[in-house]
Amino acid sequence: SQKIEQNSEALNIQEGKTATLTCNYTNYSPAYLQWYRQDPGRGPVFLLLIRENEKEKRKERLKVTFDTTLKQSLFHITASQPADSATYLCALDQDSSASKIIFGSGTRLSIRP
Amino acid sequence: DTEVTQTPKHLVMGMTNKKSLKCEQHMGHRAMYWYKQKAKKPPELMFVYSYEKLSINESVPSRFSPECPNSSLLNLHLHALQPEDSALYLCASSQVAAFQETQYFGPGTRLLVL
Numbered sequence: 001s002q003k004i005e006q007n008s009e010a011l012n013i014q015e016g017k018t019a020t021l022t023c024n025y026t027n028y029s030p031a032y033l034q035w036y037r038q039d040p041g042r043g044p045v046f047l048l049l050i051r052e053n054e055k056e057k058r059k060e061r062l063k064v065t066f067d068t069t070l071k072q073s074l075f076h077i078t079a080s081q082p083a084d085s086a087t088y089l090c091a092l093d094q095d096s097s098a099s100k101i102i103f104g105s106g107t108r109l110s111i112r113p
Numbered sequence: 114d115t116e117v118t119q120t121p122k123h124l125v126m127g128m129t130n131k132k133s134l135k136c137e138q139h140m141g142h143r144a145m146y147w148y149k150q151k152a153k154k155p156p157e158l159m160f161v162y163s164y165e166k167l168s169i170n171e172s173v174p175s176r177f178s179p180e181c182p183n184s185s186l187l188n189l190h191l192h193a194l195q196p197e198d199s200a201l202y203l204c205a206s207s208q209v210a211a212f213q214e215t216q217y218f219g220p221g222t223r224l225l226v227l
Contacts, residue, residue, distance in 0.1 A: 030212075031212070031213070032212050032213045034212075034215075041201070041220075041221070041223070042220055042221070043117075043203050043205070043218030043219050043220055043221050044156065044203075044216075044218050045218070046215045046216065046217070049213065049215070051213075089155055089156075092212075093212035094158070100158055100161070100169060100171075100212075101158060101212060101216065102158070103155035103156050103157075104155060105154065105155050106155055
């Protein structure tokens with residue numbers, strides 16, 4: 001089955017800088033990859049989905065890349081703000097049936113003023 | 114309305130109690146999900162309902178019993194739980210049960226088993 005690694009448990013950056021979070025996966029290449037934001041005590045909120053044939057996707061200050069050769073997705077937040085502080089989760093389909101989702105362990109992002 | 118609601122927000126129960134968690138959505142979604150999330154861990158899939166039928170059970174112990182009475186409602190019946198079942202239980206829904214569909218999560222029920 002699929003395994004996902006988000007290799008930074010926590011990331012602390014200065015307001016205004018670009019935050020870059022990494023998601024690596026093993027085994028088969030997923031057709032889609034998603035990123036979610038989760039605030040403490042709340043459910044995850046969907047941010048972006050990227051397809052395997054898309055190299056990059058943008059939404060406002062967010063950018064996601066998907067490199068199927070490296071088996072990696074990068075998630076960027078530009079001009080970061082304290083309100084961006086949260087845990088960010090990447091998610092993949094768990095197997096080729098593509099109806100089960102598996103989440104990475106998440107990266108806790110803190111933006112200091 | 115893109116909201117998934119869950120009740121109760123918090124629940125404390127003893128190991129001999131029977132309780133139920135409730136989830137509701139009015140987005141016309143035909144897939145609904147239960148997840149369990151322990152502190153500082155990612156959500157783990159428990160059950161998937163597709164068109165009101167159970168399509169995925171991730172080897173969840175029988176002390177958790179899901180029910181989908183109609184396309185808007187999802188229940189999780191709890192019986193004889195263990196303290197290690199204490200967690201945040203999240204409900205989600207999507208248009209259909211396919212990974213490329215966005216899942217909308219509720220705020221969760223924080224469960225404590227004593």
